[in-house]
Amino acid sequence: GAVVSQHPSWVICKSGTSVKIECRSLDFQATTMFWYRQFPKQSLMLMATSNEGSKATYEQGVEKDKFLINHASLTLSTLTVTSAHPEDSSFYICSARDPAQGLYGYTFGSGTRLTVV
Amino acid sequence: QKEVEQDPGPLSVPEGAIVSLNCTYSNSAFQYFMWYRQYSRKGPELLMYTYSSGNKEDGRFTAQVDKSSKYISLFIRDSQPSDSATYLCAMKASGAGSYQLTFGKGTKLSVIP
Numbered sequence: 632g633a634v635v636s637q638h639p640s641w642v643i644c645k646s647g648t649s650v651k652i653e654c655r656s657l658d659f660q661a662t663t664m665f666w667y668r669q670f671p672k673q674s675l676m677l678m679a680t681s682n683e684g685s686k687a688t689y690e691q692g693v694e695k696d697k698f699l700i701n702h703a704s705l706t707l708s709t710l711t712v713t714s715a716h717p718e719d720s721s722f723y724i725c726s727a728r729d730p731a732q733g734l735y736g737y738t739f740g741s742g743t744r745l746t747v748v
Numbered sequence: 749q750k751e752v753e754q755d756p757g758p759l760s761v762p763e764g765a766i767v768s769l770n771c772t773y774s775n776s777a778f779q780y781f782m783w784y785r786q787y788s789r790k791g792p793e794l795l796m797y798t799y800s801s802g803n804k805e806d807g808r809f810t811a812q813v814d815k816s817s818k819y820i821s822l823f824i825r826d827s828q829p830s831d832s833a834t835y836l837c838a839m840k841a842s843g844a845g846s847y848q849l850t851f852g853k854g855t856k857l858s859v860i861p
Contacts, residue, residue: 637791663847672756674836674853675792724791728847734780734799734840737849739791 633659635727637740644715644747652710652743654725660705661727666698669722669742681708715747751775754837754852763861767824771837771852774818778839778850781813783822786834786854795835796822827859 634657644650654664663682667675679695681687681702689695697719699711708727712719723743729736754771761767769783780799784792796811798804798820804811810823820839824831836854840846 635791640789665848672853672856674752674754674851677848680848722789726791726849735782735794735797737782737794739784739793741791742789744789 633727633729633732633736633738635661635725635738635740637725637743639743640741641744642746644745646716646747647714649711649713650715650745652712652723652725652745654708654710654727654740656706656727656729656738659727659729659731661708662705662730663728664702664708665726665728665737666700666708666710667724667726669724675724678710712745715745717747720745720747751778751850752837752839752852755855756853758856758858760858760860761827763827763829763859765827765859767827767831767857767859769822769824769835769837769855769857771820772818773820773839773850775839775841775850776818777841777843777846779842780840781811781820782838782840782849783809783811784836784838784851786836788833792836824857827857829859829861832858 666678679687679689687700702708725740782797783795786792808825812821834854837852838849
């Protein structure tokens with residue numbers, strides 16, 4: 632089955648530094664990838680949608696200069712949290728869409744727990 | 749009113765019980781419905797998906813959709829401790845380019861041995 636690898640699985644960084652999270656589709660080409668943020672006991676909040684080779688589309692209220700998304704290839708998308716602050720601490724999850732799997736072909740990564748101290 | 753409402757629980761049941769998880773939605777454009785299971789500190793994994801109103805069964809799991817009431821359910825029969833997880837409903841609109849999923853908050857389920 633389709634596999635999405637996301638790493639790191641957890642990261643601790645100092646306030647003011649930047650952190651990069653990678654999301655890779657291992658056995659399929661993902662034309663579209665999604666980045667979510669999840670707070671405890673809350674649903675997945677879509678941050679942005681990225682299509683390979685084009686700029687990401689950010690959801691309302693998400694700072695595009697703070698959360699930089701790059702989808703340079705059909706198998707890799709990255710999310711960089713720039714100048715991180717404690718309020719950016721959260722669980723970030725990526726998802727990749729595999730067109731070959733049809734309408735329900737969304738595969739999620741295992742998530743990244745970011746803690747900013 | 750949020751687009752998708754889901755009781756976050758937590759829900760605790762004894763092993764072997766029948767579990768009923770539900771979501772309601774307000775957006776008539778939602779045509780595709782999914783249930784995901786998420787274990788602690790992991791990403792969601794697709795459990796079941798449905799399109800039309802009615803029931804769909806897969807082993808111990810049954811997904812039910814009632815589009816007229818904008819209500820979907822997931823039933824788990826003979827629940828096992830390994831079913832302990834958070835269950836999220838997700839929905840998608842039809843139409844070309846409609847790839848975004850809208851999730852419920854998730855219901856945390858604990859099956860007690």
